[in-house]
Amino acid sequence: MNTPSTPLTQPDASAPEILGYSHENRPILLYQFGHGPKKLLLLGGVHGNEVEGFHCSEKLLELISRGHAAVPAEVTLYLCPRLNPDGCASLRRTNHRNVDLNRNMPTQNWTASFTHVPYYPGSTPGSEPETQALMKTIEKLSPQAIVSLHSYEKAMVNFDGAQSEALAVAMSKKNNLPPKGDIGYPTPGSLGNYAAHERKIPTVTLEILRGQKLDDVWAQHYEGLLESLQWLAKN
Numbered sequence: 001m002n003t004p005s006t007p008l009t010q011p012d013a014s015a016p017e018i019l020g021y022s023h024e025n026r027p028i029l030l031y032q033f034g035h036g037p038k039k040l041l042l043l044g045g046v047h048g049n050e051v052e053g054f055h056c057s058e059k060l061l062e063l064i065s066r067g068h069a070a071v072p073a074e075v076t077l078y079l080c081p082r083l084n085p086d087g088c089a090s091l092r093r094t095n096h097r098n099v100d101l102n103r104n105m106p107t108q109n110w111t112a113s114f115t116h117v118p119y120y121p122g123s124t125p126g127s128e129p130e131t132q133a134l135m136k137t138i139e140k141l142s143p144q145a146i147v148s149l150h151s152y153e154k155a156m157v158n159f160d161g162a163q164s165e166a167l168a169v170a171m172s173k174k175n176n177l178p179p180k181g182d183i184g185y186p187t188p189g190s191l192g193n194y195a196a197h198e199r200k201i202p203t204v205t206l207e208i209l210r211g212q213k214l215d216d217v218w219a220q221h222y223e224g225l226l227e228s229l230q231w232l233a234k235n
């Protein structure tokens with residue numbers, strides 16, 4: 001992409017907040033940009049083998065930190081580039097205790113049963129420090145929208161519930177992926193269930209095409225990610 005050489009805005013110089021620590025003692029970081037009343041929580045690296053997702057969260061962090069993209073005045077962006085820093089460090093879906101963090105949220109449909117080892121939901125709902133950091137953050141911020149960056153063989157802008165569809169459609173117009181309300185299999189204990197279905201927060205799980213070159217990933221997705229900020233500013 002071409003980025004302007006002159007910064008558009010003065011980036012916030014604030015240091016990231018530490019939301020908690022992983023089992024391997026890596027900090028889970030949250031960066032804040034902007035001061036608007038509407039809050040967008042953007043997550044990367046929930047699944048550490050989905051490098052396409054946390055590549056985008058880190059590129060977005062770089063873009064905004066350097067002042068090459070602006071957060072609208074109405075919005076505050078809270079960006080957690082790697083919710084699962086241990087998994088990202090070892091390119092593993094699960095956290096250090098082999099728990100799938102997107103099956104560990106304490107939802108009404110959480111279940112201890114699972115079909116495949118990489119989908120192990122943990123011994124109890126909300127058992128993991130990464131999950132607890134996310135729960136605490138959602139409770140503290142009460143964000144108006146959440147975007148979580150993943151990757152999958154079937155790329156899509158996955159949304160949970162009717163309240164999330166408009167955000168998914170807005171992003172899909174920029175990244176040319178289909179907005180879909182159903183990923184095709186049940187996801188008990190997922191963020192979508194926790195945030196969208198149970199808390200009515202518009203929530204999009206962006207499933208980037210798995211295995212794409214990372215430069216191509218960013219070229220395809222940066223406009224859609226910036227569009228999520230614009231969408232929230234207008235809605």
Ligand SMILES: [Zn+2]
Nearest residue numbers: 047050150151
């Ligand atoms: Zn994922």
